Amino acid sequence: MGNIDIIEKYFDNLTDVQKHQFRQLQDLYAEWNEKVNVISRKDIENLYERHILHSLSIAKIIEFKPGSEILDVGTGGGFPGIPLAILFPKVKFHLVDSIGKKINVVNEIAKTIGLTNVIAEQIRAEKVDGEYDFVVSRAVTRIDVLYKWVRTKVSHQQGHELNNGIICLKGGDLKEEFSKLNKKKFTLTPMTDIFEEDFFETKKVAYVPIAR
Numbered sequence: 001m002g003n004i005d006i007i008e009k010y011f012d013n014l015t016d017v018q019k020h021q022f023r024q025l026q027d028l029y030a031e032w033n034e035k036v037n038v039i040s041r042k043d044i045e046n047l048y049e050r051h052i053l054h055s056l057s058i059a060k061i062i063e064f065k066p067g068s069e070i071l072d073v074g075t076g077g078g079f080p081g082i083p084l085a086i087l088f089p090k091v092k093f094h095l096v097d098s099i100g101k102k103i104n105v106v107n108e109i110a111k112t113i114g115l116t117n118v119i120a121e122q123i124r125a126e127k128v129d130g131e132y133d134f135v136v137s138r139a140v141t142r143i144d145v146l147y148k149w150v151r152t153k154v155s156h157q158q159g160h161e162l163n164n165g166i167i168c169l170k171g172g173d174l175k176e177e178f179s180k181l182n183k184k185k186f187t188l189t190p191m192t193d194i195f196e197e198d199f200f201e202t203k204k205v206a207y208v209p210i211a212r
């Protein structure tokens with residue numbers, strides 16, 4: 001399924017606006033990827049499965065409340081931030097990356113599809129100054145490093161049932177990596193438990209609550 005069908009399979013109440021926004025992404029990313037490499041070339045035809053659906057797995061772990069604020073660290077070309085911003089139009093997303101030309105791609109794509117809930121900024125994660133309900137991240141750094149960068153940036157004001165915290169998308173054997181984090185409370189959910197799709201292999205969604 002090289003198209004939006006796989007998104008509709010797992011998210012069955014998308015509005016026409018959301019469907020149109022998701023549909024536009026294939027051509028936009030193919031076009032931008034020629035100028036700035038934000039997705040590996042051989043993977044562009046797997047955009048919906050490997051990048052968009054993967055990003056949206058976060059929504060199956062936590063439903064962001066309207067008005068909440070999310071920081072996407074090391075967003076690259078906008079993953080997971082752009083798919084999540086389409087899915088949650090009433091949630092505010094701050095997408096950051098240290099590479100300006102990637103941020104330019106994110107801004108252009110957000111503008112073209114009419115996303116008004118995204119701010120993309122070239123800044124290192126460590127320098128971000130703000131408070132967020134959740135920090136999300138895909139394929140950026142080890143969890144202990146990410147934790148150090150962002151733990152003071154997570155607030156507790158929205159009253160989520162679950163604690164606010166960090167949600168990141170990672171692959172491989174994470175036991176050793178998480179043991180270095182030195183925190184007892186975290187969950188690792190295999191992607192294949194969320195979506196019945198073999199191509200996710202060993203990928204997982206990691207959720208680390210941050211209590212103050």
Ligand SMILES: C[S@@+](CC[C@H](N)C(=O)[O-])C[C@H]1O[C@@H](n2cnc3c(N)ncnc32)[C@H](O)[C@@H]1O
Nearest residue numbers: 074075076079097098099123124125138139140
């Ligand atoms: C492998 S890419 C992943 C991009 C995107 N999250 C995705 O899944 O497609 C890692 C990204 O993290 C960014 N990055 C690494 N360290 C960073 C930091 N300290 N602050 C902001 N961005 C960072 C890099 O510039 C790069 O775009």
